[in-house]
Amino acid sequence: MEIPEKSILHLYNGTPSKEHLERIGCDENDINGYKIEEIFWLNTPGPIYTTQTDNCGTGQPEAPNNVGGDESYYEFIFKQPLNTIELNEIKNVANVDPFGGYYFDGNDYWTNERIINWWSRIDTVIEYMTHRYEEELQLPLNAHNTLYDFGKGLEEAHFFGPTNPVPENYKSALDFYRHGLKEFLEWYMEYNNGSTVELDTLVHDWTYKEKLDKKLREFIPVKRDLLKEYNENQKESKQIKIKNRPNFWEKLKSVFK
Numbered sequence: 204m205e206i207p208e209k210s211i212l213h214l215y216n217g218t219p220s221k222e223h224l225e226r227i228g229c230d231e232n233d234i235n236g237y238k239i240e241e242i243f244w245l246n247t248p249g250p251i252y253t254t255q256t257d258n259c260g261t262g263q264p265e266a267p268n269n270v271g272g273d274e275s276y277y278e279f280i281f282k283q284p285l286n287t288i289e290l291n292e293i294k295n296v297a298n299v300d301p302f303g304g305y306y307f308d309g310n311d312y313w314t315n316e317r318i319i320n321w322w323s324r325i326d327t328v329i330e331y332m333t334h335r336y337e338e339e340l341q342l343p344l345n346a347h348n349t350l351y352d353f354g355k356g357l358e359e360a361h362f363f364g365p366t367n368p369v370p371e372n373y374k375s376a377l378d379f380y381r382h383g384l385k386e387f388l389e390w391y392m393e394y395n396n397g398s399t400v401e402l403d404t405l406v407h408d409w410t411y412k413e414k415l416d417k418k419l420r421e422f423i424p425v426k427r428d429l430l431k432e433y434n435e436n437q438k439e440s441k442q443i444k445i446k447n448r449p450n451f452w453e454k455l456k457s458v459f460k
Contacts, residue, residue, distance in 0.1 A: 205383060206390050208286045214250045215283075216395050218311050245273060245328060248313040248321055248388060249283035251293060256304035260365035263372045266292035271376050274335065276364040278304070281332075281376040283387070310395050318388055322402050329380055329407055336373035336415050340422055344368070368426070370419050377412055381405070 207215055241254040255277070256262070262270035262278040269289050271281040278300075284290040297305030344367050385402050392400045 205285050210287055211284060211290050216310060218308060243279045245279040247281055247283060248318045249391060250309045251280050251283060251307050252309045253279050254304045255302050256300050257302050258363045260363060261299055262296040263369045264365050266296045267372050268375055269293055270296055282379045315392050315396050315398060315400055318392055322388060325405060326407055332373055332376050333412050336370055336377065339368050339370040339373055340415060340418050342368040370422060374416060374419055381409060
């Protein structure tokens with residue numbers, strides 16, 4: 204089982220002191236006060252959590268092993284950081300969130316009772332994330348970019364969600380739920396709350412998720428080639444023509460026939 208490396212263990216026990224916050228590059232603004240109604244339901248228990256974040260799509264590409272997005276791309280922590288690299292990636296995402304929706308004081312909130320209650324609904328979390336995984340696999344490139352005429356011809360504008368699909372991010376979350384989450388939560392309860400608790404065994408049919416994994420393996424090279432083509436087109440012209448977008452979509456749809 205993976206547990207957090209020694210250099211960040213202080214993050215996982217008790218209320219973070221000013222010294223601890225400074226050590227991870229945070230300050231008192233990253234303390235929320237444990238308002239239960241504000242914690243986003245998809246956050247995995249642990250010291251870091253989100254409330255209301257922006258949905259501009261920076262979190263998932265920048266911290267792909269830890270930050271997830273809901274159907275509107277509002278962000279949450281699906282895996283707590285296990286090393287300084289993951290922690291730094293989360294901090295970078297938190298620092299650019301204009302809503303200031305990332306907090307680092309979850310330890311006092313996550314009692315054993317709350318963790319056990321959250322775990323009792325893990326199947327709902329998995330089903331939701333599997334649905335998001337499927338949706339993400341079906342998106343065309345630049346799905347969240349829209350063509351606008353700002354007076355100088357058609358230009359592409361991006362308002363929400365990652366610029367390109369991130370199905371790999373949802374696969375990463377589901378793989379963690381399947382292979383590491385239960386053991387992590389049991390470790391966390393013992394380390395933070397000082398008691399040994401064995402959670403119920405996770406029973407879930409992963410057949411459909413495995414079918415999506417196969418689609419992802421087919422999707423990755425297509426995505427790579429389309430991105431290359433798109434970037435070449437961008438070099439030729441700064442203006443995006445509408446007729447180019449169906450070409451990308453038709454090529455991507457062929458993967459799922």
